[in-house]
Amino acid sequence: MPEEYVVKRTTMPQYGECEYWDERYSREPAAFDWYQGFTGLQTILQSVYPMDSVLLQVGVGSSRLQEEMVRAGWRSIMNIDYSSVVIKHMSDLHFGVAGLEYRVADVRHMPEFLASSFDGVLDKGTLDAILCGEKSASHAAAMLKECFRVLRPGCCFMLVSYGDPSSRLPYLEALTGWDITVFALTKQEVVEALDAEPVVRPLVKGEV
Template structure:
């Protein structure tokens, strides 16, 4: 990322991510079809296995086109809901993973997850979404709204990673 066409305030906007996932030069389908922020599943597996039983209902915030959910499903995780603000990447991932029933994909804004009931998830995984929210036009208010929603939809005793 970077350059004259990349403004940090874009990171909280759906239009930025739709354009990113549509362009082969910035991580879209033409560049291998995936991008993992920070760490891939092999590095995260020991932590996830220690903290998150495979029977847990997991929400992946800002899933993008990461391989994390796919790798978790291959490793025995049974129910992973993936959400992203970008309708472009959600459609790409729905198509890519149509044969993996453990994975569900939804276009949604983390600042308003009202489609989910209180306490819907055992675990919420965030691998860069809060960082992106802190670069948005409404930061830190948007980040605060996101974290309030995460707290609401995580079951009592659940975990936010």
């Protein structure tokens, strides 16, 4: 008798859709840091952002990075996300914490912020999420264009990504005027498993 198999089609989570994140944050309100926490990023953050910088973190989600940053001495971090669910949660969580502000906003179009408003823009996983959605290329380009617009000349946009540099650099290089440096960081789970210090090492720009 022939064996029978049932094949179920699986779909990738819609990381690029606001509805996905609203539902997820309603279901999982606990704080969660994608990719890296403050420990893994501290060295780079301190090298590119003076403590008195006015910073913008895009796609903040339920990260605790910004909380750790203000406790370490940074004075002003605006945190945005297009999920009103998570912004309400994080605003309540950090109510009264000086230096932190939360606002519902779409990184692809941020008319609420004037050009050259920030001394630094930080993205930890948002570009990756956009690239998992529909019209990913155009949405990624819109996001980076807006990040470039609100960033003061000479200041730094910091992108934390799981993507290989060869898959992310073309999006950055499409915008003129960016001097790009690529670093490799020890994965957060490895650092935690080994109870070790993260290793930050520069990579050659482009393919590695």
